[in-house]
Amino acid sequence: MSKLLILPLVLLMCTTALRAQGHCQRGNCYDGAGTLRFADGALYNGAFKEGKFDGQGTLTYPDGSVYRGNFSNQLQDGPGRLVDARGNSYEGMWHLGRRHGKGRAMFADGGEIVGTWVDDKLNGEVSFSFANRDFYEGGMQEDMMSGYGRMEYANGDRYTGNWSQNVKHGKGSLEYGNGTMVSGVWEHGKLDIDWSGLGFVGNTAELPDCNEGCPDGTGRYTYADGTAFFGTIRNGIPDGRGTVLFPNGNTYHGNFREHLPEGLGVMQYRNGSIEGGVWENGTLYRRLYEGSGSPAPELATEYDEEVKVWAVVVGCAYYQHMKTLRYTDDDAYQFYAFLKSIEGGALSDDQVKVLIDEDATHDNILAAMRDTYRQADENDVILFYFSGHGLPGSFLPVDYDGTERALKHDEVHQALQMSRSRHKLVIADACHSGSLAARSGGSNEKMLSDYYSALNSARSSTALMMSSKGEEISLEDGGLRSGVFSHYLIRGMKGEADANHDRIVSIQELFAFVHREVRGYTGNIQTPTLTGSYDEQMPISIIRAR
Structure with a gap:
């Protein structure tokens, strides 16, 4: 589409230097009407002035x-029509040899644009009819669709809505x-969807069994082949948003109708692959998202x-x-140790995955996120901590080769959104992180109880705490022996x-x-920076009594 927006017309400017190479074949080629032929074969027939x-x-x-x-001072100026050698044409207003003002462009392949040009x-x-029968009507800026507009595609x-850069x-x-x-909301052509919110959210154990009938609302429905549906029930059968567990190990979150996926939804296959988009009669009609990971482990389906x-x-x-960093591997191990401590929540081994250096590849990180976060239910918290190099819009895993294998923020966001968890937290030091140390003392059992009680009370949240603004870099300090951000991050989490x-x-x-x-x-x-939609009271850590 974007290639069509640059009108392929040859705009040649005839200067006084060209006239010196030309020959006046007839008429008055100085003041009046005449015919002037140039050495390269160009031919002008029309009015002259000086x-x-x-x-x-x-x-x-x-x-x-x-x-x-029309011409003025040797250049196209005013109304005029140009047809290039390929059959493309522009008819409209010109100024100083460029398209400027209202006009119509017609392409040899059938495309057509009606709009306003500014400095070519x-x-x-504009209204834009594409050769493939797509049609756009709306705003344009610098030859690209921008602002509010409507696109009707040939596929129906x-x-x-809004556009930016086509x-x-x-x-x-x-x-x-x-x-x-x-x-x-679309982000650079991709729909920002909370895939985790498409399925059933709640306690499946409390759902009524609708196989023998139940009122409209939410319920559980089990098919003869073992397929289990949790979600919206109408007229005694699944009809609407829900989560479906298939006997083959696949899991579907989204709209369900006539016993099949229908509408917006995402399928997590047993082999680890993921497909999200619009479904029709149980098959994917339009793909909006795809991913892959390691095969899914057996999980309890109960809330x-x-x-x-x-x-x-x-x-x-x-x-x-890229340049080797001094503290990031130690920092990650220390952050892992903090999560295992009482202050960090006393996480068990199966609740935290740590990837350091050669293990921290692009694919390994995404696989770890998917495999770990898919174990969370609606009442849980998922956390992603990254320490290393970063570029605008990306974290850089160890297998980044200078151009490929960057871990895009969009990929991290999608991995987070695939989880059903209530709270989602990203903490990232785009360059370096700080060291950690554990405290001791206090009533561990009561502290943990208070921490998880506070988490349970906070409303659903997604928060992203970054070490610096997008245009800044994250600094390290030899005296602190850490990244400045992570140094104060841990001090704050420990109680300050x-x-x-x-x-x-x-x-x-x-x-x-x-x-x-x-x-x-x-x-x-x-x-x-701290961004996202989050409960300001969402607890991050607890403090032991001295």
Whole structure:
């Protein structure tokens, strides 16, 4: 599509230098009307003023392109029409030899644009008929679809919403050819979907058995082959949003109708592959997302009221194509140790996966996230910690080769959203992390009880705490022997951030402490950020009594 937006017309500017190479074949080629032929074969027939093209005229280029229209001071200016040698044409207003003003472009392949050009580029409202029968009507900026617009696709799909640089970007609605409507926010052409929210959310143990009939609402329905549905029930059968467990080990989250996936949904296959998109009669009609991981382990399908934390910890220090970092591998091990401590939640071995250096490859990180986070239910917390090199929009695993294998933030986001967990937390030091140390003393059992009780009370959250703004780098300090961000991150988690002295450090308390200390230590060069939709009281750590 984007290639069509640059009008393939040859715009040749005839200067006074060309006239010196030409020969006046007839008429008055200085002041009046005449015919001037150039050495390269170009031919001008029309009005002249002081030896320059001025007024109505026809210019035929050496390649066969022809311009008919108005000239001023040797250049196309005013209304005119250019047809190039390939049959593409533009008819409309010109200024200083460029398309400028309202016009119509027609392409030899059948495409057509009606709009406004500014300095030879499309800007403002346009209507664009593509050769493949797609049709766009809406805003354009610098030859690219931008702003609000409507696209009708030849396959029957229809999108209405915001665009940026020729792709969907911002709020919009997409109606597929089969009638399925999807509304949401697009990021650089991809729909930002919380895939985890498409299925049933709640305690499956409390759902009524609807095989013998039940009122409309939510329920459980089991098929003869062992397929189990948890979700919306209408007229005694599954009909609407739900989660489906198939006997072959596949799991589906999304809309279900007439006993088959229908509409928006995601399928997690037993072999580890994932497909998300619009379904029709049980098959994928439009793919919006795909991923892969290791084969899925056997999981309990029942909702567990106990709050658990599931974590993936990544530390990358030794790169082949980038500068080696000094502290990140130790930092990751220390963060892992912190999660195993009472303050960090006393996570069991199966709740945390740590990947250091050669293990911290692009594919291994994504596989660890999918395999770990899919074990979380609606009442749990998932955490991703990354320490290593970073680029705008990406974390860099150890197998990053300078151009490929970057771990894009979108990939991390998708892995998080595939989990049903209630709370999602990302903590990333884009360059380096700090060291950790454990404290001792206090009533462990009561502390853990208070921590998980606070997690249970917080509303659903997704928070991303980053070491610096997108345009900044993360600093390390030889005196601290750590990244500045991670140094104060851990100090805050250990208790210094507990502003209200309730012995629980919340996400907002932690960020306020880290932001203040990092800005102060670096002289305002580095600015940590906290974004997302989160409960400010979501607990991050607990403090032992002294």
